[in-house]
Structures are given as structure tokens and as C-alpha cells.
Amino acid sequence: MIRLKPLMLAAAVGLSAFSAAASSYAAGQVEVLHWWTSGGEAKSVAELKKLLEKEGYTWKDFAVAGGGGDSAMTVLKSRAVSGNPPTAAQIKGPEIQEWAELGFLTNLDDVADKNNWDKLLPKVVADGMKYEGHYVAVPVNVHRVNWMWGNPEVMKKAGVETMPTNWDEFFADADKIKAAGFIPLAHGGQDWQDATTFEAVALSVGGPEFFRKAFVDLDDDALGGETMVKTLKTFKRLRDYIDPDAAGRDWNLATAMVINGKAAFQIMGDWAKGEFLNAGKVAGKDFLCAAVPGTANAYTYNIDSFAMFKVKNKDDKAAQDALARIIMEPTFQKVFNLNKGSIPVRPDIDMADFDACAHKSMEDFQADAKAGTLLPSMAHGMAASSYVKGAIYDVVTNFFNDADMTAEEAAERLVKAVDAAG
Numbered sequence: 264m265i266r267l268k269p270l271m272l273a274a275a276v277g278l279s280a281f282s283a284a285a286s287s288y289a290a291g292q293v294e295v296l297h298w299w300t301s302g303g304e305a306k307s308v309a310e311l312k313k314l315l316e317k318e319g320y321t322w323k324d325f326a327v328a329g330g331g332g333d334s335a336m337t338v339l340k341s342r343a344v345s346g347n348p349p350t351a352a353q354i355k356g357p358e359i360q361e362w363a364e365l366g367f368l369t370n371l372d373d374v375a376d377k378n379n380w381d382k383l384l385p386k387v388v389a390d391g392m393k394y395e396g397h398y399v400a401v402p403v404n405v406h407r408v409n410w411m412w413g414n415p416e417v418m419k420k421a422g423v424e425t426m427p428t429n430w431d432e433f434f435a436d437a438d439k440i441k442a443a444g445f446i447p448l449a450h451g452g453q454d455w456q457d458a459t460t461f462e463a464v465a466l467s468v469g470g471p472e473f474f475r476k477a478f479v480d481l482d483d484d485a486l487g488g489e490t491m492v493k494t495l496k497t498f499k500r501l502r503d504y505i506d507p508d509a510a511g512r513d514w515n516l517a518t519a520m521v522i523n524g525k526a527a528f529q530i531m532g533d534w535a536k537g538e539f540l541n542a543g544k545v546a547g548k549d550f551l552c553a554a555v556p557g558t559a560n561a562y563t564y565n566i567d568s569f570a571m572f573k574v575k576n577k578d579d580k581a582a583q584d585a586l587a588r589i590i591m592e593p594t595f596q597k598v599f600n601l602n603k604g605s606i607p608v609r610p611d612i613d614m615a616d617f618d619a620c621a622h623k624s625m626e627d628f629q630a631d632a633k634a635g636t637l638l639p640s641m642a643h644g645m646a647a648s649s650y651v652k653g654a655i656y657d658v659v660t661n662f663f664n665d666a667d668m669t670a671e672e673a674a675e676r677l678v679k680a681v682d683a684a685g
């Protein structure tokens with residue numbers, strides 16, 4: 264009997280250690296707010312859910328449809344105000360600091376230290392995840408925004424051999440495509456999609472310095488000057504090349520028009536690639552990717568990230584920490600980004616399985632970081648506050664949809680709107 268005692272004790276200790284581990288692993292739940300509901304997006308986020316569940320945690324999906332995430336942010340605000348925020352929410356750019364400043368976000372330094380985030384992440388990315396020097400969010404990926412997608416078959420039928428590299432080429436190609444009976448530019452008439460196109464035109468017309476002055480420094484001369492007027496004029500010319508049903512169309516339906524051979528081109532970040540891939544299409548063969556005309560020497564970035572909210576329950580906190588850890592691990596970084604169209608946020612991830620568009624994105628990201636031409640996307644909330652972003656959206660969309668508003672008037676409105684919001 265006596266000799267059995269230590270064994271029994273060991274078993275008891277083992278058991279209690281096991282049940283402690285089991286409870287902290289099994290009981291924790293994360294509720295995750297995101298807007299990844301298109302085919303390619305849903306497939307990508309399902310990978311995160313799978314990896315979390317594999318560790319025994321529970322994933323409660325809180326998906327709010329709407330590309331660009333504005334509807335998701337509205338829902339998030341109402342949940343937070345009523346004292347019931349989710350555990351994790353897809354929040355990007357300076358909005359991370361806006362939420363942190365309000366006291367909603369939790370400190371992730373422990374997970375970050377244990378897993379070496381400071382060493383693994385480019386400094387510009389790490390800084391964006393912190394508030395007053397502490398991690399409050401975890402980065403998922405890097406999307407390039409200034410892409411144009413093309414259907415090579417449609418281009419060929421219209422006698423267009425290569426992707427246009429400047430606006431003169433684009434407009435000449437677009438005329439040929441129209442004459443051949445296709446839609447030159449697939450577009451969804453929603454404010455964030457208008458802004459995505461507009462900022463790409465601004466980058467090509469004015470160059471990286473102009474882009475920075477206008478959308479990062481919010482400089483009045485850049486926002487209201489001649490270069491902006493020229494940008495707005497070029498932007499509005501695109502209206503002649505989109506179809507009459509564009510109003511309100513979701514971005515993935517615009518991508519589907521390129522996939523199905525109805526339209527030749529789409530200007531959209533590389534989440535569009537997720538749709539091509541989800542439809543079984545192959546980069547370089549079934550679809551082409553190229554920088555938006557005139558923007559090959561710059562890179563507008565959009566970094567998806569999850570901000571973590573304060574949670575009271577210990578098990579849920581463990582689940583939240585696990586989610587943060589998993590997002591930065593190589594397994595997730597690889598499988599998620601292969602599906603999503605983006606590139607891993609960690610430069611050390613093996614890119615062998617990624618396609619030519621992803622390789623180009625990774626090479627350009629690094630080259631543009633060195634050259635100082637890596638630019639935060641205004642349209643995707645990377646450049647300025649959510650208020651400024653909203654103010655620019657309003658002017659850009661009104662101008663694009665109002666045949667009577669001149670570019671000069673729109674530029675003036677832009678200055679006023681940004682000043683009022685800033």
C-alpha cells in the first residue's frame with residue numbers, strides 16, 4: 264500500500280495537470296469579427312478557424328459582409344459601446360490606435376516577446392501594431408493595392424497584347440476592348456472601390472511624393488492643387504469604360520466579370536487574386552497581374568490585422584493569446600496567404616509555393632521599402648484617421664457620380680473636407 268502511494272500521487276498530479284491544461288485549452292472561446300465573406304476570403308479565414316480549433320479552442324464567427332470593412336466597423340462600434348465587444352476584430356492602420364486610445368484593447372506583449380515578433384516583423388509593420396510601445400494587434404498579411412488584373416483571352420480578342428503601362432496606353436486599349444464588345448474596366452460603384460481606383464490614379468499622375476503629401480501629410484496644396492485636378496480628370500475619364508450596372512456592385516462580382524470574360528481589366532488590391540484562385544484560375548495563364556498603369560515604381564500597402572479586445576475570462580484570454588500566436592506562425596502565414604492573394608507579413612516565410620504575382624509583390628515590397636516608395640493605402644485606412652478617410656471617400660464618390668461637378672470644384676471640396684475631418 265505504502266509503495267503505491269507515490270504512484271497514486273503522481274497519477275493524481277498528472278491528472279490535475281492534465282485537467283488544468285484541458286480546461287484552459289478546451290474551454291476558451293474567441294469571437295472574431297471580420298468581413299471576409301467572398302469566396303476567396305471565406306476560404307482563407309476558414310484556415311485560421313481550423314488551426315485554432317485544432318488546439319481545442321472554440322471559434323465563434325462574427326462575419327459582417329461588405330468589402331473594405333465599413334459595415335463591419337459600424338457593427339463593431341455599436342457592440343463596443345454596449346459593452347460587449349468581440350475578443351478579436353479585424354481593425355487596420357491608425358484605427359488600431361484609435362481603439363487603443365479609448366481603452367478597449369488588451370496588451371499582447373507577453374505573446375509577442377515569447378514569439379519574437381519584434382525580430383520577425385519589418386519595423387514599419389510592428390510599429391503599426393503597437394500603442395504607446397505595446398502590442399495590441401497582430402498582423403496577418405500584406406496586400407498590395409495598386410494592382411490591375413487582366414483577362415488575357417479578352418485582351419487577345421480585342422487586339423491588346425500586353426497590360427497597359429501608362430494611361431495613354433490604357434485608354435487606347437480600352438477603346439479597342441469596347442469596340443470588340445467587351446467591358447474595358449470591371450468596377451463596383453461603392454465608395455471604397457471608387458477610392459481604391461482614385462488613389463491609384465493619384466499615384467500614377469502625381470508620383471509617390473505627391474501621394475504622400477496628399478494622403479499622409481494631408482497637405483492643402485497637394486489636396487487642392489493642379490496635380491490633384493489632373494488626377495481627378497483622369498479618374499473621371501474611367502467612367503466611360505465601366506458598364507452602366509456598376510452602381511453598388513460588390514468588388515468580387517466585378518472580379519467575376521474578369522474571370523468570366525465579360526470584362527478585360529479590374530483595378531483592385533490582390534484580394535482579387537483570391538477570387539481568381541478560388542475559381543480554379545492560374546496566374547500568368549488565365550489571368551494577368553500588373554501594377555496599375557504608371558505605378559510600377561511604387562507600392563501601396565494594406566496590412567490586415569486583428570486587434571485584441573480586453574477579456575475577463577481566463578480561458579478566453581488563453582484562447583485569445585493562442586489566436587495571436589497562431590496568426591504569426593509560419594503554418595498560418597503560408598496557407599492563409601496562398602488563398603488570400605496577399606503575401607506573408609513575415610519576410611522569412613518560404614515563398615516557393617507562391618505564384619508570380621506574389622513573388623512580384625514580395626520583391627517590390629522590399630525594393631520600395633528601400634527606395635522610400637512604400638506607401639500606406641488611403642483607401643484602405645492605412646494612411647490617415649478613419650474620419651479623414653471617410654471625408655475623402657465622400658468627395659471622391661460624389662465627384663465620380665456627378666457629371667456636372669468639375670475637377671476644380673472637387674479638389675476644393677477635398678481640401679475643405681479633409682481640414683474639417685482632420
Ligand code: GAL
Nearest residue numbers: 329330331332534565567643
Ligand atoms: C480590404 C481588406 C482585404 C480585403 C478587402 C475586400 O480592406 O484589407 O483583406 O478582403 O478589404 O473585402
